[in-house]
Amino acid sequence: MKKILIIGATSAIAGATARLFAERGDALYLVGRNNDKLQVLAGDLRVRGRGQVVTEELDLNDMAAHEAMIARATAALQGLDAALIAHGTLSDQSACQASVEMTLMEIKTNALSAISLLTLLANIFEAQKQGCIAVISSVAGDRGRQSNYVYGSAKAMVTAFLSGLRQRLAKAGVSVVTVKPGFVDTPMTSGFKKGPLWAVPEKVAADIVHAMDGKGGEIYTPWFWRFIMLIIRHIPEVIFKRLRL
Amino acid sequence: MAQQILRSWGRVLAAPADVVDMPAAAAPFPALPAGSSSLLPFGKGRSYGDSCLNPGGALLRTKNLDHFISFDKDTGILVCEAGVQLADILRVIVPQGWFLPVTPGTRFVTVGGAIANDVHGKNHHRNGAFGCHVRRFELLRSNNERLICSAEENADWFSATIGGIGLTGLITWVELQMQPISGPWMDVETLHFSSLDEFGKLTAESDSRFEYVVAWLDCSDAVGRGIFFRANHSAETEQYKKPLCLSLPVVPPVSFVNNLSIKLFNTLYNKKSDGSSRAHYEPFFYPLDGVGNWNRIYGPKGFYQYQCVIPARHGLAPIQEMLAAVSKNGMSSFLSVLKGFGSKPSPGMMSFPCEGVTLALDFANTGASVQRLFAALDEIVAGVDGRLYPAKDGRMSGALFRAGYPVLEKFSTFVDPAFSSGFWRRVMEGK
Ligand SMILES: Cc1cc2nc3c(=O)[nH]c(=O)nc-3n(C[C@H](O)[C@H](O)[C@H](O)COP(=O)(O)OP(=O)(O)OC[C@H]3O[C@@H](n4cnc5c(N)ncnc54)[C@H](O)[C@@H]3O)c2cc1C
Ligand SMILES: NC(=O)c1ccc[n+]([C@@H]2O[C@H](COP(=O)([O-])OP(=O)(O)OC[C@H]3O[C@@H](n4cnc5c(N)ncnc54)[C@H](OP(=O)(O)O)[C@@H]3O)[C@@H](O)[C@H]2O)c1
Numbered sequence: 001m002k003k004i005l006i007i008g009a010t011s012a013i014a015g016a017t018a019r020l021f022a023e024r025g026d027a028l029y030l031v032g033r034n035n036d037k038l039q040v041l042a043g044d045l046r047v048r049g050r051g052q053v054v055t056e057e058l059d060l061n062d063m064a065a066h067e068a069m070i071a072r073a074t075a076a077l078q079g080l081d082a083a084l085i086a087h088g089t090l091s092d093q094s095a096c097q098a099s100v101e102m103t104l105m106e107i108k109t110n111a112l113s114a115i116s117l118l119t120l121l122a123n124i125f126e127a128q129k130q131g132c133i134a135v136i137s138s139v140a141g142d143r144g145r146q147s148n149y150v151y152g153s154a155k156a157m158v159t160a161f162l163s164g165l166r167q168r169l170a171k172a173g174v175s176v177v178t179v180k181p182g183f184v185d186t187p188m189t190s191g192f193k194k195g196p197l198w199a200v201p202e203k204v205a206a207d208i209v210h211a212m213d214g215k216g217g218e219i220y221t222p223w224f225w226r227f228i229m230l231i232i233r234h235i236p237e238v239i240f241k242r243l244r245l
Numbered sequence: 246m247a248q249q250i251l252r253s254w255g256r257v258l259a260a261p262a263d264v265v266d267m268p269a270a271a272a273p274f275p276a277l278p279a280g281s282s283s284l285l286p287f288g289k290g291r292s293y294g295d296s297c298l299n300p301g302g303a304l305l306r307t308k309n310l311d312h313f314i315s316f317d318k319d320t321g322i323l324v325c326e327a328g329v330q331l332a333d334i335l336r337v338i339v340p341q342g343w344f345l346p347v348t349p350g351t352r353f354v355t356v357g358g359a360i361a362n363d364v365h366g367k368n369h370h371r372n373g374a375f376g377c378h379v380r381r382f383e384l385l386r387s388n389n390e391r392l393i394c395s396a397e398e399n400a401d402w403f404s405a406t407i408g409g410i411g412l413t414g415l416i417t418w419v420e421l422q423m424q425p426i427s428g429p430w431m432d433v434e435t436l437h438f439s440s441l442d443e444f445g446k447l448t449a450e451s452d453s454r455f456e457y458v459v460a461w462l463d464c465s466d467a468v469g470r471g472i473f474f475r476a477n478h479s480a481e482t483e484q485y486k487k488p489l490c491l492s493l494p495v496v497p498p499v500s501f502v503n504n505l506s507i508k509l510f511n512t513l514y515n516k517k518s519d520g521s522s523r524a525h526y527e528p529f530f531y532p533l534d535g536v537g538n539w540n541r542i543y544g545p546k547g548f549y550q551y552q553c554v555i556p557a558r559h560g561l562a563p564i565q566e567m568l569a570a571v572s573k574n575g576m577s578s579f580l581s582v583l584k585g586f587g588s589k590p591s592p593g594m595m596s597f598p599c600e601g602v603t604l605a606l607d608f609a610n611t612g613a614s615v616q617r618l619f620a621a622l623d624e625i626v627a628g629v630d631g632r633l634y635p636a637k638d639g640r641m642s643g644a645l646f647r648a649g650y651p652v653l654e655k656f657s658t659f660v661d662p663a664f665s666s667g668f669w670r671r672v673m674e675g676k
Contacts, residue, residue, distance in 0.1 A: 010311075023336075040312050046355055047313035048324075048337055075604065187309070194249060 003077035007063025012186035016205035022049025110154035134177035175216025256547030260300030283665035288358030294639025295667030327357030363408035373589030376407035387663035405659035407593030430479035441469035462581035
């Protein structure tokens, strides 16, 4: 039985991951901004699992509240073995281009709030010398593209932050997982036309659990995105400039 | 919202539809997408024809309505949202000593779909249809009215929605009664029969002693040979072992199913010897679920299932006639299932099962030849006041539907004005 803090728990991917944890008996502390959704999820997890399920309503952009929330989670579960950060918003790129305020807001939600949480969690996990910290970043962070570079650059920041954190925490025996999903069929992408590259949240969830149980590191999910992104990262800038990606 | 091509299980029809995801059970009824004049709930698309499709209109997916609400392991009462799959229910309840009171031949269907088609299983002679075990549900109408429906409360809506093929509104959550079991094992007996007469005798002697009874027919000729399965939940309580799953990843360019492969399959299957065995419930109830997307073996043109029920007073003679028609038309059915239905009534006014015997036949979509055969089969069914199962249908005439479901007039008054389906428009044409 593990004690797991899930931040942004009402996300479809986080919800599917929480089910896998609950089914094997883990105790869960779920944080999200919509209490109705949290209660529906918690009720479901209580039927599927045997472990404790506690919820907390919090807008994660309220960064001043992060420290107290983590303290409450640690107290409720009597310790933490793992934390998963999953919240995010798929920025409206063209709206961001027209608004500094919106661009900074998207960076705040997708990068700064995660970095605030990670700074606090890192110190706790480093001191306890065990556990796993996982964050859902994105393949979009591997290279900025005109269609979503605001979101992409926020995810790039998270990815780079985690890469450094992984090095630091390795010495303490704490694993750090960077999850890079490709296209996933969730409410975030409900307006998109789906094709063969699309994955279901359950698949991504299984990959996340596998990585969190293992040694940590960067994962692409589904796996083939590693190769797609390898190619995209290596397209020379002169050609890339002319692509419509 | 996006246009998508969703197919039903038979894969014959591929019409684009606007897909809307119901965000949550408590969310308000979503607006119709611009350009769509109607909408239809969509579970897992395990219906074979066009009763779960709405070409040119919108489909309201229930995949986000997949949460359990409560399960009382002392009483076996389960409450869950309508998009929860039977497979998930089994995962939760079997380890706690409970089982579905009725299950169709696949566990990848939603409870909403199971209610809308009032599905039946191999235990119809004991437990009746799925609707007999539904205690309550909430129905969300397009005018945002929420009706709690049960045998006592809004009883007419309860009756219209069970077997109501998704047309009366969206079921958001349901309360179901499960049945107790000792463990995941089944005690199964397998017997060969070499005529429909023998099938009839086996059915008569088995119904009182066995909870589950079903037969696979060898359709390579008109004799009426087959294999009879009868089973009970075992008292054995041994540990759970999960069988292996395979999946057909793509649609092969041609159909692998032809008369030769069917003969081969039936011959091999007939080699299976008589006897008793203990089986896990998964391969017993869901032999095809082990091969994901097996429906793709029929190739890009897809296939039809023809399922009828013949009222008990006509015995098995019409079945014999149907087998003769199949063989006369030079067709063969890969999977042919024969089973008796009991007399337990369902609360659903449009429920398909009635006391008698049901025959289900699968045919590749070979165009005109298979349609000719269907016309011949329809004539036999109509002649004995039988009816076809909308969950499996993609082609029956409006006349046959209306003759089979005389309560149609009354049912129509419960149809939500914003709801429609390909099936509904087809069978109500000219009405
Ligand atoms: C291999 C296989 C074996 C089968 N065996 C059997 C069997 O033994 N017995 C049997 O009876 N059937 C059987 N079926 C048919 C299947 O059980 C039914 O078609 C079932 O209704 C499919 O459920 P679904 O969730 O996929 O719903 P869909 O096929 O997506 O929809 C079916 C109907 O339910 C409606 N619906 C779905 N959700 C809701 C909701 N929330 N509110 C209101 N309406 C809703 C839809 O509008 C549609 O009319 C079998 C199918 C397959 C593929
Ligand atoms: N779907 C994809 O294709 C894809 C691809 C790559 C990466 N990702 C990443 O995967 C993660 C999960 O997303 P998803 O696909 O599961 O989509 P989702 O279901 O829409 O989940 C996003 C979640 O983030 C929450 N959230 C947003 N802002 C918040 C805030 N300020 N405070 C608290 N919660 C907030 C949302 O809460 P509400 O429910 O209350 O709105 C929602 O639950 C995200 O980080 C996303 O960037 C997704």
